[in-house]
Amino acid sequence: MIKLNFTWVAERIGIDLHVIDLKKEDDRRWMKALIWPEHKDRRQLFEKAARCLEQTPIRLIEGDGVELLSDLVAQVPSDTVVCIFHTHVANQMSDEAKRGLLEQLREIGRQRDLFHVYNNMWDPKLHLDHMINGRECRQIVAETDGHARWFRWEADGCG
Numbered sequence: 001m002i003k004l005n006f007t008w009v010a011e012r013i014g015i016d017l018h019v020i021d022l023k024k025e026d027d028r029r030w031m032k033a034l035i036w037p038e039h040k041d042r043r044q045l046f047e048k049a050a051r052c053l054e055q056t057p058i059r060l061i062e063g064d065g066v067e068l069l070s071d072l073v074a075q076v077p078s079d080t081v082v083c084i085f086h087t088h089v090a091n092q093m094s095d096e097a098k099r100g101l102l103e104q105l106r107e108i109g110r111q112r113d114l115f116h117v118y119n120n121m122w123d124p125k126l127h128l129d130h131m132i133n134g135r136e137c138r139q140i141v142a143e144t145d146g147h148a149r150w151f152r153w154e155a156d157g158c159g
Contacts, residue, residue: 084118087118
């Protein structure tokens with residue numbers, strides 16, 4: 001059993017070049033249409049997630065997340081920990097843009113505590129990188145299925 005201590009999330013911000021807002025019926029239908037017809041379980045999971053999102057406040061921003069990141073983080077209260085999460089987006093970025101993102105995260109992490117959770121940036125593994133008190137830790141925490149149907153823990157922690 002894993003014992004976790006949770007802290008309240010101060011704010012959720014979603015950034016994309018072309019925002020899809022699941023609270024809008026057309027956007028919801030579009031996302032649902034992207035699920036392969038034979039993947040009924042994924043369609044059911046999508047519906048549950050979309051209903052959950054209706055209860056969750058989120059600010060959606062249209063734009064380049066790498067370009068906007070530093071300015072957005074500067075708006076986050078300094079007494080909170082920043083968590084950057086992305087999946088299946090970085091594989092569409094150039095290597096130069098990926099390196100630029102990582103350098104920005106290192107710079108932010110020198111100034112405040114930061115978590116970076118991602119996969120499909122360099123490989124399909126789930127990564128949890130963090131900087132606490134300016135000290136960087138990078139680790140692979142799981143092997144993941146491309147459609148989020150399963151994962152296998154691999155985490156051994158930073159020592």
